[in-house]
Amino acid sequence: MPAAPLLPAQPAGDTSEAAAARAAMVARLEESGALGPGPVREALLALPRQILMPQAYVRRSAPDETPPRWDLLDLSRPADREELLERLHSGDSVSIQHDGEPILGRVPRPCRGGVMTAMSSTMSLTADLLQQLDLRPGHRVLDVGTGAGVTAAAACFMCGDEGVVTLDIDPHVTAAARERLSALGYRPATVTGDGTTEWAAAGPYDRIFVSFAVRHVPHILVEQLAPGGRALMTLGTSSPSWPGLAVIERRRDGRVEARLRAVEFGHRAGSGFDRLFLSAAFRTEITTADGCTQRSPLAPPQDTARGMWLALDHLYPGLVRDFGAEDLTIGAPECRSWMRVRAVGHRRWDVTTSGPWDIWAEIQNVAGRWRAAGAPDVFRLHFDADGSQRATSPNGALTWQLSSDRTGDAR
Template sequence: MSGTPTAAASSPGTAGLRTEAGSIRPCEAEQAERPALDAAAARAAMVAQTEEQGVLGPGLVRDALMVLPREVLMPQAYVRRSAPGEKPPRWDLLDWAAPQDRPELVEVLYGGASVLVQHDGEPLLGRARGSRSGAAITSMSTVMSVTAVLLEELDLRPGQRVLDVGTGAGVTAAVACQVCGDQGVVTLDRDRHLTDAAAVRLADLGFRPEVVHGSGEVGCPGRGFDRIFVSYTVERVPTALIEQLAPGGKLLVHVTTASPSWPALAIVERTADGQLQAELRAVEFAHRAGHGMERIFLTEEFRQHITTAPGARTQRSTLALPADTDRGLWLAADHLLGGGLVRDFSAEHLVIGAPGCGSWLRVKPVGHRRWSVITHGPRDIWREIQALATRWRAAGSPDRYRLLFEPDGGQRAVSACGRLSWHLPTPRPLDDGAST
């Protein structure tokens, strides 16, 4: 079902009119405005920083990001004003139409961090700038480095049919339209407020892709796509999207358990003769969880308890501490150690908790290749990790796993040698949580 609105507030100018050659050019009036020039300089700096990080190289994606005025897609954005832990949380909605907001909004849009675009499921069109409190941010544009990595991996090319699942602010859809041409792009989201706003703002850039309000798990039945990009995290690859992948096509989606600590990127490709090839690649960062997906976290109280409590078991260990860069091990641990483990990445040394049962692990170095290991609760998390590390090394220390789609609908990750494997959870109803 189309999400095209009948009326909407206008975006800032028409900074993104497409030329006949398909590029985005600023209007002459905006070229004369200093804020627009500042935004252009900030955009170039953002792209340069992403290149310096090694996640973006020369090519069509870089060219599209260089000419994409994010202030047209996100003419309003939230900035958190409350301190960490302050209740209720407070945000200010900045508006490009307010000159006093523009300097800070430029920093928000082009700083490379997530951009907060929706509070408490509100409509995006026709909002008044100002303060909000309570509730939560319900949609955001993903960190630029993560978006760039995925767009590069997607390998967009002119003329491709693209399904963008999780419209959000429309950044991915805009890049796909710029690179591939908007005639073959479909962008879909479960939140009609997001699709309504995206349709208007993409049109302000000169793009008119098909904008669909619907479930990301369903996609567009009966159609085929050369590229499918899912901008939220799931527990398994949606079967309907696999079926909509055309020969020669590629699908990207982040996969994880209820724990947010050790995600994977699922890369699914369909060969020219229709065969599926897929892998799970351990990654450091992922999208937000999809709508309705269970998530577990360490509360501030639990973190403080782990930091200060004496623990039930203390030992000195000479066993090698698994490195943060051993992401293939941590990915396997997320699935094979019974689930429920969450890493506290804010801690100076290794801290892992199991909120479900209250178990925890605290490790710190106490000398050359010696560690103090303190554990508490019914689970001995240190013993579990070390036992799995032995299995992981015996399997060749993989950082990626083959992803097999079984006849009964199961999805199984397996190391190249076959010695380490696990099944992804069975399917359950889940809608998308837009993010990009």
């Protein structure tokens, strides 16, 4: 296989200040256990993030303030440089586009309202998934959801740019990525299109990476997977609370094997994927309102029982958890049902519920079924002949169908 092209020793626009910030970011990832030695580490140390993201948004409003307020930081402005470099290397997600705007040639300015429509994901998530991809020189790689171009740049660094295709549905995103990847000396195929439905050129691919959440595994991506190939993508529902990571592999004999692993963090939803959320008013209602309280000897499932929460999300879609609450707090925004659980003694919990949906009963129902299935955190994914998809526990005792539509779930 050909060797992957390396970056110049000092790419134009890189500085010792930025290199030191990258090194500190990589060290934090190593300390947290998100990053180990190997080519991904070398890529993250080498790739100048400020060339891929010379502008980025920073939120100036409180989390629940409406309309939200942002400033666009620009590397070329001395007053912005320190804050931008800190933002780019914080490890947090970085927003680069507001309301589908053109990215190239923007004049930095404050903005209000709207939503962020393109970003670079958190570095711990990106580093972990890149390591799981096991990219190697000569691999043909399809990167679906270009964003800031970080994954595409890492793939070019590790595999060589001739076999890399990066694709995004937004032409402004692809135009910016094409220019900025070129500034790093990389020229992958940078394409505008919907990689979940229509892109079939240049395959098959050894590795496929989807950088946004999908409801089900796009069949076209499975078809493009080469023997020995692997694809990774976040599978989710309308709730952002309990993601799953789909790992699809095509064996050398052509057979496809896939599994769904419950994970703590996943990618955000892509275009056309409605997301439920708990508004500030609804969170306050759940915290302060009176409901029906019962004393229960049954413990709520632990946060680490991720397979149970993943199953709950698919079997009873429409629930959202408030992870910032002190007690276990879950709401159903579509019907305004909610539940909070508070420990009040040894093996005693006060469960307060409100609304037409008995969320506590559903949690206990799924928890019992999950334990009977062997308490798995990894499920098999099946692609049936009629096009449907389902997840099952290893012993077959717990199963559910994956949704195939692109709208929000409603109970």
